[in-house]
Amino acid sequence: MDNSIKKLIKDSLWKGCEKLERVGISLSSLPPIFISQPKRREWGDLSTNLPFLLQKKSGEDISKIGNLLVSQLESEGFLSRVKFVSPGFINFFIAPSYLNQTIKKIIVQKEKFTQFSFGDKKRVQVEFVSANPTGPLHVGHGRAAALGDSLANILSKVGYEVKREYYINDAGGQIKRLALSVWVRLQEIEGIHVPLPDDGYKGLYLIDIAKEAKDTLGEKLRQEKNEQKLINLLGKFTVEYILKEIKRDLDEFGVRFDRWFRESSLYRNDEIPQVVSFIKDKGYIYEKDGALWFKTSSFFKNEEDRVLKRKNGEYTYFASDAAYHQNKFSRGLHQVIDIWGADHIGYVPRMKAVVQALGYPKDSLRVIIYQFVNLKRGEKSISASTREGEFISLRDVIKEVGSDVARFFFLSRTGDSHLEFDLDLAKKQSPENPVFYVQYAYARICSILRKATLEGIIVDNLEEVKLDLLITPEERELMKELALLPDQIKEAAQSLEPHRLTVCLQEIASSFHQFYTRHRVISEDKDLTFARLILIKAVKIVIKDTLGLLGISAPERM
């Protein structure tokens, strides 16, 4: 499936450019063609700045080359008008017949209308959230969850074979600290006061876990005299407990992972020493001060070399992450996408360097960095540090504003923006929240369709519906937006930017509301009624489909 109108136009321009050569305009090579939506209605439905680029290439006068190109274009059925305009654009007007066909396509193809095959079933993995199992998820993780899940939906929509993965850091020093903190709480329950270490986890949720550990492990805990083993036992229990909570939260947020990958499994399978020796054989590792260093600097200037294996013989987190990525690629993935918080920004070059050292192409790993969420309640800022304790969890946020609102909010900004999440505002605005605006359009359509069905107005032959009766500006605008949606989804996939779709949804909803307030769907005019019913049915399909990509529900009643 490929319902890209931009592609049709590009192909046409391409052919036109080839003909230009025959007319004596020499172009050494064709510039990349960009099709965009102009800001003003009179500039057409789509436009290109190609004449500017051709002028640069050929040295010809811009209006000469622009007009010449337009004259060389074959008349295409999907366009009603093509026009060169000063200072150097070509404006395209989509033919009404094409829009009519689009509506029928949507009715027939349903959610396949926005599907593409250009991903070619290539295997892509999106790894996201991957929060340490040391405490509940906070809002920042919510942002990552929304981003990753939606991106995975979009990529699979355009033809990739997508897997969602969560990496669990269940090894290393932090788990020991966590276990120790639980042990301290356990002592408290027994009435023994032990001070919490400075680097311990202060969160009160550990008290519940300590109680739970006491109830569940009971005898085992008492019998275990070996301190090391006791801590291990406690650590394991705590990790599993927190993990269960994390899974539940994500489940409520509508996020399911295909695989939960444990760091500890890398240790068990000796994958870390293997990857280290592999990189060593390639010549990217040297020894200094008793430690093994990875030559980040041979891939990135201005980057310092990093330790993989410490003087004391232990591997660093970096080493296990190298092994983890080796593991990922060994599964035959074409593209690995990691979604990390801004606090890992400095980590990107060295990870990309490792991927190259392992022999994979530079771009086979793409890292999306999202900036932190500043959670607020009115003017008051709320900190979100797991170790410090006092914070509002993702679960609290969802409970307070709802999953749909939270998702839409996270997804209406680029990952690059430092976003402010004001709980008071999110709640206060919620009746007029953009997500409700979109959902309301959907519910309205459902309501009209219910009424039509009740009145026995049923379209039984799509081919006989006279869509050319839909001639008002509101109807044409709505149809145009639907026709452009496949391209928008494709572009969201290519740029890895789900937030583009929230913009599209608001525009479609707005166009629908405008149409609705000016025109009646169900009227005395049977033919017009049929046509409009088909139109809104198409809008319904598209809204539900796109909301689905964002992981947001489409309620039939509100």
Place this chain on the structure above:
RNA sequence: GCGCCUGUAGUUCAGUGGAUAGAAUGUCGGCCCCCGGAGCCGAAGGUCGCAGGUUCGAAUCCUGCCAGGCGCGCCA
């Protein structure tokens, strides 16, 4: 000090090197009957952080500066 991200309307944010920079929210004003008024229409609101540069053309690219965020460990 160095690296990355951000700075656009009162506020929160969109914006593909292109044409007169957009939306939501807030403020002010308007919407007869009618399929859902959680809607629609209109108005006001901008030195696109500042200063240079590249270009036919810059919110967008480059340099410097200012402000905020995040990093800069043989922690994870």
